[in-house]
Amino acid sequence: MKLKLFFQQTITLALLLLIGQTAFAQSNFTNAYTNDGKPLKGNFVLIGNRSDAPYRLYIPQKQADCPISIKWARLYWGGHAGGGNMDQVILNGPGGLRQTITSSNGHKETNGVVWSDADYLIYRVYFPNTAGRDLDIEASLIAPVQRTAGYCRGGHYPYSSMSYGGNLTADYAYWSGDNTGYGLESVLINVKKIKQDFPANQNIVMRFFAGWFGGPNSGVMAIKAEAYKGEMMVDPSDHFNWVPNTATGAYKVGEATFPTVTTHRRACSNNLDFGTFTYNPSDGRILWTKSGDREVGSGQEYLGQSSGFDPTKTIVNDGTRVDDDSYYYRWADITSIMQAQPAGSIDGEYRVDNIFNQGGSAWPLGSGWAMVVVYEDP
Structure with missing residues (x-):
């Protein structure tokens, strides 16, 4: 399975949503976080992996006696759309974190070609x-x-x-x-x-x-x-x-x-x-x-439903939409969850389980997740 490719695409989508504009099969997105237009004395960290696989979050800290503060955090997940539950995953993290995340925010592609702007x-x-x-x-x-x-x-x-x-x-x-x-x-x-x-x-x-x-x-x-x-x-x-x-x-x-x-x-x-x-x-x-x-x-x-699969035209595609791009992504605000993490338990391994992927292991691409954390280090 081409899990690495899907992971890269999910990371790219999350990053572009954070810092600018992109297109998910001709759907436009705007900035997700702006700090109310004020300068941010900090940075952001982006991690992710395939479903049920961990990745370590590390936020550098300038001074040990001056702890960082979480300003904003969002979780993204995505996979091959189908009839299962695309809206619910389980977030695991350090300090015993295990929480069910439910969200319908995001986008789902149709299985076929879409030309809503044809003359x-x-x-x-x-x-x-x-x-x-x-x-x-x-x-x-x-x-x-x-x-x-x-x-x-x-x-x-x-x-x-x-x-x-x-x-x-x-x-x-x-x-x-x-x-x-x-x-x-x-x-x-x-x-x-x-x-x-x-x-x-x-x-x-x-x-x-x-x-x-x-x-x-x-x-x-x-x-x-x-x-x-x-x-x-x-x-x-x-x-x-x-x-x-x-x-x-x-x-x-x-x-x-x-x-x-x-x-x-x-x-x-x-x-x-x-x-x-x-x-x-x-x-x-x-x-x-x-x-x-x-x-x-x-x-x-x-039209397009029986076309051959082309992994270069899924998730963030080039607009031609001639292949099976029946994919979805979801996002959820997890700022309060990250802010509630005990001192010393923000850094560590995070994992997102149970990301729906129609076709399972038989489908050429796996499902994946990405997490963006914006922090301030005064």
Whole structure:
């Protein structure tokens, strides 16, 4: 288990929370302790370790006859989120200290990609050369406004056709056009316009069907979702694609791909039904509700939920959020506990037990804790 990495990340989070600002998967934090803006005649000590493992606290003292005083102390703990008790741990320390600490302060990540600030979404149906030639789609925006696109459009939803090219701010949805070769077909959703015109509606729902007009080979296909902030434009080098208008400061928020699907069904008459894809701008996630077709299966899955594990994108991550970052951290003020420690019992070994970690020893990262103590040495 990569306990050292988790320990380093937990320590980093606690330190940054104390002295400045950072981000826990796009959530901002401010200073936790300022001493009311007054100069502090002292310093702070930061310790930590994995769950159920001790670490020694040592606070240097300038003069033996002038004891230090504890000004502020906070305990942090974190691990892989799940259905267990993430809010309670046991703090052990010198002088017989053993106290249950309970707190719901902190943050819990969702299991999946979160794009709560997207202005545009692009759904891309990919079919590489090895999969087959000329995959045809029926892609329908079914809520809160109705549009349909694809060579097989109208087969299930007789809506007005999506726009093609032109001004990408004028309509709710756009289709890239029919690709009779290999590669992809795409649909662009103007999330910003939908939110403006339908403020009471929280769900933007798409449904996809697909089948082969040309000859299928492996038949593998996948739907990829991308989120963008700012204005979009047609890619001048590829009309099956759109790109952010960098001249206006637009940029990609993130991207992720749903699990692949394999089918040899023929276009239009016997299309594969992927099911619905629901984006909630307030929640920020895309929920795939599977159709029940044998190639797709049934049930629901959030975008990113099945992605591979990447420990470099957990706890304090880089904002792309394309991997399983279903982690949590909690914090509790333990100033009064540390101030109540008997004289001579502040220094010594501390240990935090029973930190919840979904998956236990089978999960690649262990749970961990960190303790920050601010002291004054007059």
